[in-house]
Amino acid sequence: MKHIRRLFRIHRIFVVQELKRMMEYKGDFIVGVIGFLMVQCSNLLFLWIIFNNIPNLLGWSLNEVVFIYGFSLIPKGIDHLFFDNLWAIGHFTVRKGDFDKYLTRPVNTLVHVLFEKLQIDALGELIMGIALVCVSLPQLQIEWSVFKVLLGIAAVFFATFIFTGIKIITASVAFWKKRSGNIIYMVYMFNDFAKYPVTIYNEVIKNLITYIIPFAFTAYFPALYLLTGENPLYNVGMTVLMSLALMSLGVFVWHRGIRAYESAGS
Amino acid sequence: MIQVENLRKEFKKTVKEPGLKGSFKSLFRPKTERVVAVDDISFEVPKGEILGFIGPNGAGKSTVIKMLTGILTPTSGRCTINGKNPTVSRKSYVKEIGVVFGQRTQLWWDLPLRETYGVLKEIYEVDDKSYKERMAFLNETLDLESFISSPVRTLSLGQRMRADIAASLLHSPKVLFLDEPTIGLDVVVKDNIRRAIEQINRQEQTTVILTTHDLADIELLADRIVMIDKGRNVFDGSVGELKTRYGQIRELNFVTDSPDPKAALDYLRHFSIGEEDVSVKCEGSAVKVRFNSSAVPVSDILAYTLETVHVNDISVKDADIEEIIRRLYKQGVE
Numbered sequence: 208m209k210h211i212r213r214l215f216r217i218h219r220i221f222v223v224q225e226l227k228r229m230m231e232y233k234g235d236f237i238v239g240v241i242g243f244l245m246v247q248c249s250n251l252l253f254l255w256i257i258f259n260n261i262p263n264l265l266g267w268s269l270n271e272v273v274f275i276y277g278f279s280l281i282p283k284g285i286d287h288l289f290f291d292n293l294w295a296i297g298h299f300t301v302r303k304g305d306f307d308k309y310l311t312r313p314v315n316t317l318v319h320v321l322f323e324k325l326q327i328d329a330l331g332e333l334i335m336g337i338a339l340v341c342v343s344l345p346q347l348q349i350e351w352s353v354f355k356v357l358l359g360i361a362a363v364f365f366a367t368f369i370f371t372g373i374k375i376i377t378a379s380v381a382f383w384k385k386r387s388g389n390i391i392y393m394v395y396m397f398n399d400f401a402k403y404p405v406t407i408y409n410e411v412i413k414n415l416i417t418y419i420i421p422f423a424f425t426a427y428f429p430a431l432y433l434l435t436g437e438n439p440l441y442n443v444g445m446t447v448l449m450s451l452a453l454m455s456l457g458v459f460v461w462h463r464g465i466r467a468y469e470s471a472g473s
Numbered sequence: 474m475i476q477v478e479n480l481r482k483e484f485k486k487t488v489k490e491p492g493l494k495g496s497f498k499s500l501f502r503p504k505t506e507r508v509v510a511v512d513d514i515s516f517e518v519p520k521g522e523i524l525g526f527i528g529p530n531g532a533g534k535s536t537v538i539k540m541l542t543g544i545l546t547p548t549s550g551r552c553t554i555n556g557k558n559p560t561v562s563r564k565s566y567v568k569e570i571g572v573v574f575g576q577r578t579q580l581w582w583d584l585p586l587r588e589t590y591g592v593l594k595e596i597y598e599v600d601d602k603s604y605k606e607r608m609a610f611l612n613e614t615l616d617l618e619s620f621i622s623s624p625v626r627t628l629s630l631g632q633r634m635r636a637d638i639a640a641s642l643l644h645s646p647k648v649l650f651l652d653e654p655t656i657g658l659d660v661v662v663k664d665n666i667r668r669a670i671e672q673i674n675r676q677e678q679t680t681v682i683l684t685t686h687d688l689a690d691i692e693l694l695a696d697r698i699v700m701i702d703k704g705r706n707v708f709d710g711s712v713g714e715l716k717t718r719y720g721q722i723r724e725l726n727f728v729t730d731s732p733d734p735k736a737a738l739d740y741l742r743h744f745s746i747g748e749e750d751v752s753v754k755c756e757g758s759a760v761k762v763r764f765n766s767s768a769v770p771v772s773d774i775l776a777y778t779l780e781t782v783h784v785n786d787i788s789v790k791d792a793d794i795e796e797i798i799r800r801l802y803k804q805g806v807e
């Protein structure tokens with residue numbers, strides 16, 4: 208308990224610092240958010256055009272698709288907000304030998320890395336996601352219950368760690384290969400498929416994002432449960448399971464990687 | 474308290490054949506070869522000692538330090554501090570040590586220095602009272618006051634080095650590892666840092682392991698020297714021992730007006746000694762003779778020189794540690 212409190216105190220210092228820095232580089236932040244919103248708006252415009260021509264895409268209505276799309280941005284945004292330092296690990300921290308400093312400190316290296324940075328830009332994603340969910344909800348006839356709300360929150364929580372887990376695993380490759388920025392990027396990009404109902408894809412992509420890089424459990428499956436109330440055991444249960452599996456694998460690979468870490472000559 | 478036993482570290486290196494074809498080949502079937510950076514290093518350091526850990530560039534010093542600080546996992550061999558082993562219990566091990574790499578900072582680039590110490594306070598679980606006292610002490614010994622509010626990225630090298638050393642001492646470690654802490658610093662800052670190291674060592678019996686290429690650091694601070702080369706121990710002992718073991722070389726300097734002193738002075742024949750024991754260098758009228766005083770006594774060399782050429786000004790110099798180490802680095806140790 209004391210340990211956790213200590214970690215949160217450390218986190219708070221970094222968060223405050225990150226906020227200060229954001230104020231310092233305001234322009235950078237604003238440009239980032241505007242850029243993000245423009246991309247999202249063009250995606251939505253694209254959806255809107257499709258649905259204007261075919262009001263019913265393989266049984267999905269525009270509102271349902273927007274709900275899934277919005278839902279997908281929430282865990283993605285949370286992961287992006289809190290745990291983005293993993294990109295730095297893959298891109299340069301390991302290659303330059305700057306990972307040394309984590310190893311000389313009496314804190315779990317993974318926790319230290321995860322807590323060290325706050326990526327404020329992610330707020331764009333998060334706000335957009337929440338807004339889309341809120342906009343689409345009133346037009347969808349969803350029966351709510353306390354149980355369903357709780358499962359919904361749990362789904363967001365565990366879905367977040369599907370993102371984090373995948374990033375940890377791919378970032379760890381850097382311990383052996385010196386850099387893994389491109390690998391993180393390549394794998395991470397598959398989450399774009401998960402923003403839409405997986406039933407619109409062919410078998411290959413469907414299986415890929417369900418079983419191999421299971422981003423489908425960050426959006427489509429839990430959202431499906433919330434929309435229909437069907438099969439929570441699979442739709443949410445698998446999200447939890449995938450999340451735990453990926454995080455465990457991530458922690459394992461990370462610590463294996465540390466043993467292989469070679470620093471850099473200096 | 475520190476025990477290093479048969480430490481070895483191999484790095485994997487991918488060998489790439491030149492050209493595009495080579496790149497393709499190594500993409501699919503990367504050829505790796507092993508580079509032995511540290512071959513077999515053993516030594517012990519008792520509590521409270523300042524150990525000068527030296528050796529030529531690429532000898533493996535930093536690699537050893539990285540294994541001793543839990544950064545690198547040894548290929549084989551062991552190191553322990555008070556029985557603790559970094560590969561077994563890294564977190565409790567690193568709590569007892571402080572580390573500074575002169576070449577790179579461990580501080581957060583964008584944080585003001587004061588905040589950096591605040592984070593380290595939490596990381597090392599230093600309580601408020603000790604933190605306050607410690608900061609006051611470090612502030613005074615390392616003179617941090619003038620830049621403690623500046624972000625780390627704005628510090629000069631000398632300021633940053635002092636900031637890094639203070640950071641490594643915040644949690645009162647039992648052992649302090651310093652890898653080239655005086656690199657690139659001016660004489661005043663060097664002095665300040667040496668004094669701080671000495672003070673910490675004296676007041677708190679902090680054990681210090683120090684690598685450096687500035688032998689003044691060694692002469693002023695080190696109780697003992699461990700020298701390595703090509704990943705192996707070559708010398709382990711006090712500065713005095715180093716001098717008596719390898720320091721039989723003396724230097725005779727004089728000025729002469731004799732026309733060709735080099736031809737006139739035939740030390741080789743006169744004393745029947747080999748080239749490894751004596752060398753003569755002339756620069757205009759100044760002559761420098763380096764000789765091994767265990768092969769020829771100083772008095773004999775002096776007498777022979779004085780009776781052979783006309784000498785104006787003469788002096789005999791003890792080889793200093795720098796000279797000894799230069800020779801050792803150049804030739805290696807047999």
Ligand SMILES: Nc1ncnc2c1ncn2[C@@H]1O[C@H](COP(=O)(O)OP(=O)(O)OP(=O)(O)O)[C@@H](O)[C@H]1O
Pocket residue numbers: 469470471472473484485508509510511528529530531532533534535536537
């Ligand atoms: N991360 C690494 N990957 C591959 N080889 C390395 C790595 N670090 C060091 N080496 C190699 O190991 C050997 C020892 O390097 P090390 O940095 O320990 O030397 P050093 O004694 O600290 O030298 P210097 O005085 O120049 O700092 C060198 O040949 C170096 O090329």
Ligand SMILES: [Mg+2]
Pocket residue numbers: 473534535536652
């Ligand atoms: Mg070095």
